[in-house]
Amino acid sequence: MQLVSPITAANMADHWNARAWKFDGTASHRRDASSWRAVFRAALGDESRDVVDLGSGTGACALLAAGLGHRTTAVDGSLEMLSHAKAAAIEAGIDIDFINKTMDEAALPSESADIVTLRNVLWTLENPQAALALARRILRPGGKLLLSDGLWFRHRVNDSRDQFGADLPFYNGLTEADARHLLADAGFGRVESWRHLMPGDPYGAVYDDPDTPITFFILTAIAPE
Template identity: 40%
Template sequence: MTHPTAAITAYWDAAARDFDEEPDHGLRAPETRAAWSDLMSRCLPSTPSDVLDVGCGTGSLAELVAGAGHRVTGVDLAPRMVGAARAKLTAAGLPGRFLVGDAAAPPTGQETFDVLLSRHLVWTLPDPAAALDAWVSRLRPGGVLLLIEGHWREAGQGDEPYVAGAESLPWHRGIRADELADAVRPLVRDLRIHPLGADTALWGGPVSDERYALVARV
């Protein structure tokens, strides 16, 4: 029997080849790229900061973050995603460190960061509450937790089913903003929710599910 972690790794490794075809993944359209760049600039510190991007995928947000002058470390379970992220920043002439590892428990030792960034990840986690605890513990005092999430109508890549047993994941169809806020609030201060679903530029077109950014400080 395939170990669940191995199945998840294989799924995202296979997804890496076409991952950037989605408008909000590859950020290839100028309008989409500009919208995400603006969102990052509004949510991240204005001074150069150490940013941990967990579940970094192919590195599109990491590229924007590094391009804004921040020092970025990306973590992803799928080696092909990490390889794509490294290649993307190298091609852009930007610095960045990328590690293969579990985004729920990033392999960064005792390092702490000014920002922890996660986008569309929590639905894949077997224990999201433990991951939130781990992420907050990686932040320096006054650090920023930035979670870009949603409550999905579907989970997985396009019409392809996710790994076997995904229906048992606690947040396998995403999580509503109020529910995620309730889970995060005991760990942080100054928590804010920014609705994003109506900003079609972010997604490359209209979306019908709930999408938002949760921004908090520790």
């Protein structure tokens, strides 16, 4: 199986370690907490399931899933990002299994999850397709992937090779069409969109043009039976 981040993993963890302290400050999951909760409830249901949140960061998705009663594991390569997630889980009295490893190192068992969440992670990855293959491997047959991401920049020069050691193919972000292609290539089907449950433009403007809202998608897709 191909690796998600064979070259960039250490630099990527350093990058997010440095950003962790300010990540939640103005995040949509803080400003729009009730809308994100409604999306998760509608998309994932509230019957208790095994959930793995890949690239959990400060834990937004893991906290939402666990708050809905799912048994939740959160995986992230950045110790600092996860330390914020752990503090938030303790404060909320929510039980989450935290794994401070990259997706490649985490050795997640095959067919062990009913739901995998991947929010705002694909754009950071050297090999996004490998992350979807990993999600498919750890999902039980018929399991559900929740995939969300957006187009964060319009004109940024892709200098990811200088910063991280290898090109990130979606350095400026992804469109819904990109995501649907990736999902189809990875063998996922029955794609559903939940974007309509998020009012307005929750992420605000792209980082290099104040007049252009960030377009984003929230999709679920089903692993083959």
